[in-house]
Amino acid sequence: MIYLDNGATSFPKPPEVIKAINDALAAPASPGRSGHAAALNASRTIHRARKSVARLFGLPDNSRLAFTSNVTWSLNLALNGLGLKTGDHVLSSALEHNSTARPLARFQKEIQIDWEVVPPGPAGLMLAEDFQVRLRPETRLVVLNHASNVTGALAPAKAIKEAIGTIPLLLDTAQTAGSLPMDDYGQWADLIAFTGHKGLLGPTGTGGLWIREGLDFRPLAVGGSGSRSESLVHPDFLPDALEPGTANTHGLAGLAAGVEFLLNVGLDKVREHEMGLTQYFLENIVNIPGLSIIGPGPGVASRVATVSVVLEGWSSSDLAASLEKGYGIMIRSGLHCAPLTHQFVGTFPGGASRFSIGYFNTLEDVQTAARALAELAAHTGHRG
Numbered sequence: 001m002i003y004l005d006n007g008a009t010s011f012p013k014p015p016e017v018i019k020a021i022n023d024a025l026a027a028p029a030s031p032g033r034s035g036h037a038a039a040l041n042a043s044r045t046i047h048r049a050r051k052s053v054a055r056l057f058g059l060p061d062n063s064r065l066a067f068t069s070n071v072t073w074s075l076n077l078a079l080n081g082l083g084l085k086t087g088d089h090v091l092s093s094a095l096e097h098n099s100t101a102r103p104l105a106r107f108q109k110e111i112q113i114d115w116e117v118v119p120p121g122p123a124g125l126m127l128a129e130d131f132q133v134r135l136r137p138e139t140r141l142v143v144l145n146h147a148s149n150v151t152g153a154l155a156p157a158k159a160i161k162e163a164i165g166t167i168p169l170l171l172d173t174a175q176t177a178g179s180l181p182m183d184d185y186g187q188w189a190d191l192i193a194f195t196g197h198k199g200l201l202g203p204t205g206t207g208g209l210w211i212r213e214g215l216d217f218r219p220l221a222v223g224g225s226g227s228r229s230e231s232l233v234h235p236d237f238l239p240d241a242l243e244p245g246t247a248n249t250h251g252l253a254g255l256a257a258g259v260e261f262l263l264n265v266g267l268d269k270v271r272e273h274e275m276g277l278t279q280y281f282l283e284n285i286v287n288i289p290g291l292s293i294i295g296p297g298p299g300v301a302s303r304v305a306t307v308s309v310v311l312e313g314w315s316s317s318d319l320a321a322s323l324e325k326g327y328g329i330m331i332r333s334g335l336h337c338a339p340l341t342h343q344f345v346g347t348f349p350g351g352a353s354r355f356s357i358g359y360f361n362t363l364e365d366v367q368t369a370a371r372a373l374a375e376l377a378a379h380t381g382h383r384g
Contacts, residue, residue, distance in 0.1 A: 007356030032226025
């Protein structure tokens with residue numbers, strides 16, 4: 001098996017992650033709910049995860065980091081918690097995932113926010129000035145997919161934040177957290193949403209949202225928190241305000257181990273490895289007859305390790321199935337939960353075939369993938 005679907009979820013997980021989850025599963029886990037040793041150990045596990053993620057993003061205050069079940073929940077928590085109201089102007093990139101686009105479309109319909117989509121520039125990259133010129137007095141929020149899960153295009157997030165000034169920036173790091181250095185993001189970002197099961201090498205069912213100090217925020221859900229149990233009013237301090245219910249201690253143990261693995265390896269090294277393989281892959285498929293590569297190029301400085309292609313004469317699903325059946329290569333096909341992106345790049349409604357490279361992939365993996373694409377392209381029209 002050659003796994004090139006790390007944009008969906010990373011594989012394999014480091015042995016440290018598996019061990020941490022198994023160890024947590026083998027122990028009682030009721031953080032904040034009891035005073036016995038097992039409960040205290042579970043609380044320490046969650047605190048370890050919070051400290052590790054805070055170090056990854058350079059967060060000045062890890063108490064403002066709330067854990068969730070995934071980045072979709074984190075983005076919904078942010079968009080609902082900011083209290084958007086009728087007439088508020090919200091800017092987003094045209095490269096958003098449905099985790100952002102669907103909540104914004106819902107708010108547009110139900111409370112009549114003014115949602116404006118900023119198109120990418122000529123090279124398929126988002127430009128800071130395109131956000132700046134669209135600011136209005138009623139602009140309440142800018143939402144930005146840090147990297148497209150379709151095109152791989154990396155947005156200049158810090159430059160966009162500088163261009164929009166005091167307008168809050170909600171940054172979706174689903175495709176970037178764990179794949180490039182981000183240890184200063186806590187110094188300038190307003191809200192950072194992340195997931196644990198992709199680049200952070202953790203298990204599914206983990207994620208989080210960081211909120212800078214000074215933002216008014218309303219919890220999306222309330223309930224048991226383990227603190228202030230004497231009151232029917234939910235705690236108003238972080239992280240308790242945004243973490244109702246029993247935490248996913250087992251999953252967060254794995255997340256902590258995944259983040260610590262990355263920090264020990266070094267995010268510079270991770271980035272260098274992934275982009276070296278991506279560069280090789282692009283160079284070896286660019287001249288395949290009938291193959292179109294989606295996203296910025298020819299270099300890799302402005303992208304992540306995600307390459308989507310369209311092969312003439314093939315549907316994206318047929319191409320993915322043939323790669324798996326004939327070569328043992330696992331990729332993702334279709335619209336990737338990002339119809340806005342496909343509309344802008346011209347691959348809607350058929351979608352594309354996506355190769356997403358991870359830290360544990362090898363040169364042999366991408367060599368095989370490039371050769372497989374060339375062979376399938378040569379047999380267009382002769383599919384079984």
